[in-house]
Amino acid sequence: MLGLARVSAAQDGPTRVIDVRVENRRVVEPEGSIRVTQGxxxxxxxTSDEPVDLHLHGYxxxxxxxxxxxxxxxxxxxxxxxxxxxxxxxxxxxxGHDALIFLExxxx
Amino acid sequence: MSAGRLAAALxxxxxxxxxRPAPAQAHAFGARYDLPLPLDLYLAGAGAAVxxxxxxxxxxxRSPAGAARPQxxxxxxxxxxxxxxxxxxxxxxxxxxxxxxLLILAAGFFGNQETLENFAPAFVxxxxxxxxxxxxxxxxxxxxxxxxxxxxFAAAEQASRRLGLGDxxxxxxxxxxxxxxxxxxxxxxLFAWFELIVEASKQPAVLATAILVYSGITWLGMAVFGxxxxxxxxxxxxxxxxxxxxxAPLGQPERRGGAGADRWYLRPYASGLVTDxxxxxxxxxxxxxxxxxxxxxxxxxxxxxxxxxxAIASEPLVRPVLLRLHDLDLDFIAxxxxxxxxxxxxxxxxxxxxxxxxAKEMPDSELPVMKVAxxxxxxxxxxxxxYHLAHYLSYLLIAGQLIIPLASDxxxxxxxxxxxxxxxxxxxxxxxxxxxxxxxxxxxxxxxxAVGVAHFVALRVFGSPGAAIxxxxxxxxxxxxxxxxxxxxxxxxxxxxPNLAASRAPSGTLALAPYEFHEMCFExxxxxxxxxxxxxxxxxxxxxxxxxxxxxxxxxxxxxxxxHSGRFVAxxxxxxxxxxxxxxxxxxxxTYRVSGP
Numbered sequence: 001m002l003g004l005a006r007v008s009a010a011q012d013g014p015t016r017v018i019d020v021r022v023e024n025r026r027v028v029e030p031e032g033s034i035r036v037t038q039g040x041x042x043x044x045x046x047t048s049d050e051p052v053d054l055h056l057h058g059y060x061x062x063x064x065x066x067x068x069x070x071x072x073x074x075x076x077x078x079x080x081x082x083x084x085x086x087x088x089x090x091x092x093x094x095x096g097h098d099a100l101i102f103l104e105x106x107x108x
Numbered sequence: 109m110s111a112g113r114l115a116a117a118l119x120x121x122x123x124x125x126x127x128r129p130a131p132a133q134a135h136a137f138g139a140r141y142d143l144p145l146p147l148d149l150y151l152a153g154a155g156a157a158v159x160x161x162x163x164x165x166x167x168x169x170r171s172p173a174g175a176a177r178p179q180x181x182x183x184x185x186x187x188x189x190x191x192x193x194x195x196x197x198x199x200x201x202x203x204x205x206x207x208x209x210l211l212i213l214a215a216g217f218f219g220n221q222e223t224l225e226n227f228a229p230a231f232v233x234x235x236x237x238x239x240x241x242x243x244x245x246x247x248x249x250x251x252x253x254x255x256x257x258x259x260x261f262a263a264a265e266q267a268s269r270r271l272g273l274g275d276x277x278x279x280x281x282x283x284x285x286x287x288x289x290x291x292x293x294x295x296x297x298l299f300a301w302f303e304l305i306v307e308a309s310k311q312p313a314v315l316a317t318a319i320l321v322y323s324g325i326t327w328l329g330m331a332v333f334g335x336x337x338x339x340x341x342x343x344x345x346x347x348x349x350x351x352x353x354x355x356a357p358l359g360q361p362e363r364r365g366g367a368g369a370d371r372w373y374l375r376p377y378a379s380g381l382v383t384d385x386x387x388x389x390x391x392x393x394x395x396x397x398x399x400x401x402x403x404x405x406x407x408x409x410x411x412x413x414x415x416x417x418x419a420i421a422s423e424p425l426v427r428p429v430l431l432r433l434h435d436l437d438l439d440f441i442a443x444x445x446x447x448x449x450x451x452x453x454x455x456x457x458x459x460x461x462x463x464x465x466x467a468k469e470m471p472d473s474e475l476p477v478m479k480v481a482x483x484x485x486x487x488x489x490x491x492x493x494x495y496h497l498a499h500y501l502s503y504l505l506i507a508g509q510l511i512i513p514l515a516s517d518x519x520x521x522x523x524x525x526x527x528x529x530x531x532x533x534x535x536x537x538x539x540x541x542x543x544x545x546x547x548x549x550x551x552x553x554x555x556x557x558a559v560g561v562a563h564f565v566a567l568r569v570f571g572s573p574g575a576a577i578x579x580x581x582x583x584x585x586x587x588x589x590x591x592x593x594x595x596x597x598x599x600x601x602x603x604x605x606p607n608l609a610a611s612r613a614p615s616g617t618l619a620l621a622p623y624e625f626h627e628m629c630f631e632x633x634x635x636x637x638x639x640x641x642x643x644x645x646x647x648x649x650x651x652x653x654x655x656x657x658x659x660x661x662x663x664x665x666x667x668x669x670x671x672h673s674g675r676f677v678a679x680x681x682x683x684x685x686x687x688x689x690x691x692x693x694x695x696x697x698x699t700y701r702v703s704g705p
Contacts, residue, residue, distance in 0.1 A: 024613040033601075038539070050614070058141050058535050079536035081141035081502075082602060099604050104143060107541040 014043040022048035033102040044073040058083035077105040145599040153548040157555040180375030202259040209256035216316025220520025226312040227518030230510040249353025257326040283337040288390035291342035300401040354380035378557040386482025400453040406597035417606040427623035466582035471575035487562035494554025495594035498547030555591045615701035620690035629685040632678035641673030642700035649689040
């Protein structure tokens with residue numbers, strides 16, 4: 001087609017799909033941090049046994065996951081760094097800023 | 109309309125990029141997104157530091173003893189700079205600094221109390237405390253010109269002179285020599301505690317209050333002892349920036365009791381750290397305090413620190429203390445970290461003094477330990493500067509961008525003075541690789557300067573190269589250890605904090621140790637209902653409470669129950685906590701189910 005602008009990488013589909021499972025307010029899968037390479041387009045597929053409001057810091061993405069129903073967060077990892085993903089709404093009697101898991105974007 | 113609402117409105121009508129965040133929220137204030145330094149860079153840095161140290165030692169054999177300290181070029185001889193430093197320019201600079209100071213106070217007290225939408229926290233913690241430290245260390249100490257406390261006091265003195273009320277505003281009390289710089293030491297320690305441990309320090313109104321308190325203390329000190337005397341002995345930041353400034357190539361000659369001399373020299377980096385006069389004990393304490401707080405700042409984010417807190421919290425002996433802290437509404441983490449912050453400078457002091465003693469013993473010197481310690485303490489500063497720069501580089505470049513939208517809307521009420529209120533932070537402005545390499549290079553360079561300065565001083569103090577070298581072996585070990593500590597901190601993944609909650613699950617079974625408690629809190633609104641039921645194999649205490657200012661209120665309080673169930677209806681809008689305490693001397697199993705509103 002003439003005049004087609006350069007298609008953003010995100011529209012080709014994610015290069016990686018990562019399943020993240022939350023049980024009892026902790027991430028049980030995967031273990032450790034989520035490690036990707038700068039430039040990857042990733043889909044974080046979340047499942048949780050309880051409704052949860054997620055916030056990916058840095059990239060500033062929010063996602064609400066309902067109990068039992070998977071929900072996806074599409075992220076183009078254009079910036080390198082170590083970014084916490086926190087949950088809003090669960091109060092643990094004090095420090096509400098524990099990260100559920102970290103997204104680590106490594107330079108290529 | 110605030111920037112956030114504008115963005116949302118635009119998104120709703122599809123004009124904005126779908127995932128475009130509100131300008132200031134791509135960054136949680138105080139957060140750093142650095143990746144840990146990879147192992148190979150860590151080892152390369154450590155290796156380079158050690159190898160270069162030996163190279164410097166080898167060079168020492170060849171230099172003549174007692175080399176003259178590089179004086180530097182008197183910059184005021186250079187006409188363009190002379191023009192720049194004319195009183196008129198300085199007057200403008202001073203007025204600007206006072207205006208900025210008043211803006212910070214106003215924004216802090218009257219502006220939007222959301223940290224990310226208020227000019228005060230971003231300017232004070234990023235631009236001023238981190239940014240000015242960079243400038244002072246790499247260019248020159250400009251604080252004397254922009255110090256708002258000094259400038260306000262000077263302006264007041266000038267006004268009083270014009271009004272014929274007298275030449276000076278102070279009582280003219282001579283500053284007691286024995287106090288030396290201890291007031292600055294105490295104030296800096298309090299500042300470090302406020303910065304590192306008080307979470308509320310990032311809230312605009314709390315910050316503004318703290319600034320006001322510090323202003324009161326500073327002006328009181330100036331009113332009693334005189335502006336110059338207080339600046340030289342009691343103003344903590346004047347001293348801190350002057351320590352950084354000794355490393356910088358643009359410096360002013362040290363003058364006792366002098367505030368703002370008008371001579372500026374261009375000199376080699378770190379030559380300002382070479383000193384003929386040993387630092388007095390209070391000055392040594394100040395420098396070591398700075399070094400220790402910089403290290404603690406980094407340590408608090410490491411997994412080791414989180415594990416340490418978890419280990420302490422699970423110690424049976426600590427349980428009654430935890431309970432007491434909980435009842436006083438004091439934060440356990442803050443309490444332990446305060447102890448760490450108090451112990452760290454003490455530890456640095458002991459270690460440094462021990463190595464100073466070794467440094468004087470090895471060449472069999474007659475010099476007293478305190479004199480040797482006082483001569484070499486400044487040589488450690490380049491390592492601290494390098495670590496500080498490495499640690500905060502990406503933070504300054506990312507969080508520093510907050511100032512762009514905030515300059516247009518300092519009070520967070522929807523202004524757009526410079527048209528930049530919609531600026532979105534670019535988290536990719538600097539990449540991880542750049543930060544890693546910059547960090548390792550900075551640390552190695554800082555280490556080399558430290559070793560270099562120490563050798564230079566040693567030659568002047570111990571006379572012969574042989575004695576100088578012998579004195580440097582202990583300091584070399586100390587510096588390598590300190591550099592390795594810096595590299596180690598940079599190689600640690602940043603963690604938010606320990607996980608001290610036994611369980612966050614809405615239902616489950618827990619084993620509660622003697623005097624261990626379990627707590628679940630909910631943010632409730634009036635008429636919200638919480639249903640609960642629990643069973644324990646021994647009688648335990650149960651309550652539902654909320655914190656009201658400094659006291660605790662107990663809508664429900666029961667003791668000696670093995671089972672209970674019920675519904676609790678909130679009366680106020682606040683955080684209510686369900687609390688189970690095992691007062692038995694044996695472990696008790698608790699099964700519970702709680703469903704929130």
